[in-house]
Structure formats: C-alpha cells, structure tokens
Amino acid sequence: MRDTKYTVAIHILVMLATSPRDLNSDDLARSVGTNASYIRKVMALLKDHGIIASQRGKSGTRLLKRPEALSLLEIYQAVNGDDVEIFQIHQNPNPACPVGKNIKQVVFPFLDEAERQLKEALAKNSLADVIDRLKQAAEDTDAGSTTD
Amino acid sequence: MRDTKYTVAIHILVMLATSPRDLNSDDLARSVGTNASYIRKVMALLKDHGIIASQRGKSGTRLLKRPEALSLLEIYQAVNGDDVEIFQIHQNPNPACPVGKNIKQVVFPFLDEAERQLKEALAKNSLADVIDRLKQAAEDTDAGSTTD
C-alpha cells in the first residue's frame, strides 16, 4: 500500500475550488472513495500549511489560496514534507570498506539533483492547471456521450 | 522500511567496477551491510537486464557494461522497473462524481511529466561519475587524516 495522500490532497483541493456549495469531510470522502477520518487527516496537513481553513463544529472548508497561486509542488510539500525524498539510501554500509565508508555522501548529491528536477517540474503547474484540464475532460466526455 | 534496492545496486556496481579481485555475494553483503541472499536478489535484477554476468557455482560477478556507458537511470530501471512511478494515485475515486470520474486521467500527465524530468536527471550521470566522486572523497578523507 503506497502513499496516496498527495493525489487525495489534489482531489480535495479541486473539489473545494470548484464546488459551488460547502463541502464537509463526508462529501469529500465519498468523492475520493475513502473515509471521512482519512480526509480530515489529509486536510489537517493542508491546514497546517495555510492552504485551507476550517473550524471545529462548523461545516465547510475554505481554500485560502487562489488556484493559480497554488503550485503542485506546494501541495506535495504540505502532505509529504518539504524535502522530496524519493530515494532511500541503504542504512548500514560498512565503514571499514572504502566504498561503504563514502557511498552515502557520494551518491546523495546525484539523487538530490534528480529530486530537485522533480520539484521544478511540480512547481511549474498549479491547481488551476489541473482544474482547467478537468473541465476539458468533462467537456470531452459530454461531447462523446452526446454523439453516441 | 522503504525500498533501498537502488542504492544497494549502485553500491554493488561500484564495488564490481573498482575491485581488483573477484567478489562473491558474501563480500558484497559485508560492504553493503546486509546479507548475501539479499545481494543475490538485487544482482538477479541486474543480471536480467544484462548489466552483470554471473554463473552458478562460479565465484565472481562481471560487469558487462563500461561504467561510462551505464547511466544511473538504467540502474534504476533495472531494479525498479522501466517506468519510474514515484506517485501513487488513490484507487477508488467516485465515478458518479465529475471530479472523481476524471481525476486519474487528468492528474496523471502532470505527475508523469515530473517523473520524466527525474528520469532525465538520472540519465545524465553514469556509474563512472559516481566512481569519480568516490575517488575524490577517498582522497579528501586521506588528506584530512594526514593533516590532523
């Protein structure tokens, strides 16, 4: 079972940005296909990072940023931490071996650079871009179904 | 416990490329800091991809590619599969919801593009580059210890 908090977060944010009405954690859970508790757990991360606002007892969660100003990188970092750590280096290389002694510090910069490129790519797109594509997809689907 | 096969593979390949003598899975396990069975499991993947050659009963594993011609991407793909799948999309979005219905196909291209950038970065460096840095690190360590 691998971590899906990121795409769940995107899903939640798209819903909040596009829904005309207030959505509670139960509504979101239904759309995402999970349970409300998990939704609230992911939302807590988004809230900690100032992306959304919500209140105990009060239904409705507000998006605090304009979709154009919310990059996919910012969302990723909110749910998975600031440093994108894709690669895990093995823990116990032998310090008595010349290779084992230095492998971590030597390999790290190569992997870090790759992760930096990944970050840059995520920074280039925003929640608004996702929403735009979603609208296109919905139109295409509708067009397709009407011609059937 | 996250997957460390990739850096273990790099470690193994550095050892094979730089060691003047034959290394068996036990030697490698000691340097990596794990057990020989796991080393052989990772080596099986490298062998499947034509990166190394080995034989039952016969000690010594050969590197089939020149370190300059073996990119870090190729190593990654050998142990983790050809498509780099960093991001997992949640499995059960609600098809009855306009967002849930399309979220997968819409989000995928954004994530895929980011993964493509990651691949490109990995493709830019080779095993030889890692070995070069390792030699530098070893020299620096030695220099440092002599001046102490």
Add this chain to the structure above:
DNA sequence: CGGTAATGTATTTGTATCAGATACATTAAC
C-alpha cells in the same frame, strides 16, 4: 440551554511491502 452535527485527533486493526533469515537445489572447481 440542550441537541445535533461537524471537526480534530487518538487508537486499533488489516494489509502490503521490504529486508532479514533460512533452506536447498544446482553447478563449477578442485
């Protein structure tokens, strides 16, 4: 003021993944 409904959060459980460990068949070398 009391009841309802929502969030926020802790805890437990089920499950998947990874690496460690063990075992053993197969094969090469001597």
Add this chain to the structure above:
DNA sequence: GTTAATGTATCTGATACAAATACATTACCG
C-alpha cells in the same frame, strides 16, 4: 566426490499506510 558458490523459494519481523472506530471539542439552531 567434496566443497563452495550462485539462484531461488519461503518464512518471519518490522514498518508504513489507510480503514475503522471512538470520542472530545466546538458551532449552530431550535
């Protein structure tokens, strides 16, 4: 033929993630 190595299967323990449950806290509404 014995020894030692690889190749591979299987079991176990640890860890991580999400599902599920529970409940305190708080806002809203009568």
